Each structure stands twice: as structure tokens, then as C-alpha cells.
Amino acid sequence: MKHPLIRTSTWAGLILALICIAVNAFTEQDPNKGQRSSSKQIPVSLKIAPGDLLHITVFDVPEMTQEVRVGANGKAQLALIGDIALAGMTGQEAAETIARELRNKKLLLSPQVNVLVKEFATQGVSVSGEVQHPGVYQVLGSRTLLDLISMAGGLTNVADTRITVQRRGPAEEKITVKLKTDDPETSLANDVQVYPGDLILVPRAGIVYVLGDVNRPGGFVMQDSGKITLLQALAQAGGASKSASLSKSVLMRKNAEGYATTKLHVGKIEKGEDPDLELHANDILFIPNNRLKNAISGTQSVITSIGSASIYAIVH
Helix, strand or coil, X not given: CCCHHHHHHHHHHHHHHHHHHHHHHHHHHCHHHHHHHHHCCXXXXXXXXXXXXXXXXECCCHHHCEEEECCCCCEEEECCCEEEECCCCCHHHHHHHHHHHHHHCCCCCCCCEEEEEEECCCCEEEEEECECCCEEEXXXXXXXXXXXXXXXXCXXXXXXXXXXXXXXXXXXXXXEEECCCCCHHHHHHHCCEEXXXXXXXXXXXXXXXXXXXXXXXXXXXXXXXXXXXXXXXXXXXXXXXXXXXXXXXXXXXXXXXXXXXXXXXXHHHHHCCCCCCEECCCCEEEECECCCCCHHHHHHHHHHCCCCHXXXXXXX
């Protein structure tokens, strides 16, 4: 026969275990907790539409777990309930509607229902801006930003890698994502989920122009950092030609009235005698030939020709 103290200790342990089980059950039944979990996967503003695939669960009633497709009439055929109109509702609203039907039919006293939209059939993601094929792309469930950029054919040569994702909904939440073309690990780490109804905007990157007596004149994209210095731009242009007049170089910067011109001695900047300059988007660095008597007058023809195809050629 066991000692009474041992029996008491056993009963205490059993009671403690039962309390733990009850607390865990109460936590799992918390409808708000379940809703927070689903909201991480799908924005609550998205509405159920015909053709969507729903995953429905009822706590502690595994036979009620089911996946149903919303019909063209906006109704879904649910086990024990039958046809029920769910189109136009959020996942939380649909869960509340199903729970109410289960109570009204006296099938369950206090059902805890969760509705997850597993596939969206009618809502696409808009991809606009500097991608190869802008448009609206239909997605099933959530995809990542990199997935959608790939579906749109990838970025163009003049795309900025700071991309904006605008969430659908009354708040119109905007997320700016910084990708890096030369660092796949950083791009993967910064990748975000994209949902039906979202808008992806890929802006045009800033471009600076190096024209005149250089080896590869043209426009140059301000890469991942969005910054570029005069010497960096000149290097991308292949450097100045031997016949260039570095002391008569001109920097043209656009303002409200047009272009303001500043004389530069690029030779001194190359030697470190003058500081390097950070260029702004649409700046034009013009390096004249040493036979050109007046570099300033020559800049007018540069501004006139900036719309030509040769100027917009991107040099890599």
C-alpha cells in the first residue's frame, strides 16, 4: 500500500497538469489570437470573391476542416451548413458568419471558426514603372516581391532598386524595399510578401550625363546607393580623351529656369588638388575639346541634343 503522502503528491501533480491543459485550450480557443495569425498571411482588407479557395477550420471539430471554392454566385457549399454567401466578406467576417450558422442550426454551442483565403482567383498585383513588362499579374495566395518582378520580366537598365509596395486598403500602407543588384543575399533578406490587390512601383533611377571629348559619352545610372561622384561618372565614361580640355570643363545642373553652368578644372580634381563633387540626377558634365574656344557656348548644343538616342544610351 502506497504511503498517503505519495498519493497526495500524485493527485497534486494531476491537478496541476489539468490546469495547464485548460489554460492551453483557452489560449487556442481565443478568436483574436487566431485572427492575428491569419492577418499576418493576408491583409484583412482583402475581400473574398467568386473563385477564391477557402480553408476553413473549427477548433476541436476536425471533421469540419474543409477547403471549398466560392462559386460564381458568391456562395460556398459547406459541410453540415450547405450553401452560404461569403463573397464580399473578409476572412474574419466569413468566420463570424459561419460560426453564427453553426449556432443557429444548433450544431455547436460556441464554435471557434477560422477562415483562410488560400487562393485568390480574381485579384491581381499591379506592377508598374521600370520593369520589362508592366501590367497586372494574377496570383494565387501570397507571393514575394522578387517573384512578381520576375513575372514582369525583371528590371530595366534604368530601374531604381528602391521599390515601393503599396498595400491595398483604406490606410494605403506603403513599404519601401531596398534591393541590391550586386548582392543577392541582401535582396533576399529584404524581400517582402506581396498580396492580391497590392501595387508595385519601380521608379526610374537617377541618370547623370558625361558628354564631350570623352571615350564613351552617354548617360549613366546612379546605381544602388543612388549616389555618384564626378570622378566615378568620368570613369564610367572611359575617362577624358587626350585632346580634352580638362581646365575648361563645365557642370550643368537643372533648376527652375533651365540649366545653371559652373566652370570646373577636372584636371585638378583628378589630381586631388580640388575636392571631388557629388553629382545630382540629370547633371551634365561637359568636357570640351581643346580646340573649342568657348566651352560655355558649346553647352547650348549639348542641352539641345540631350533628347537624342545616343545620349540616353546606358553604358555599363
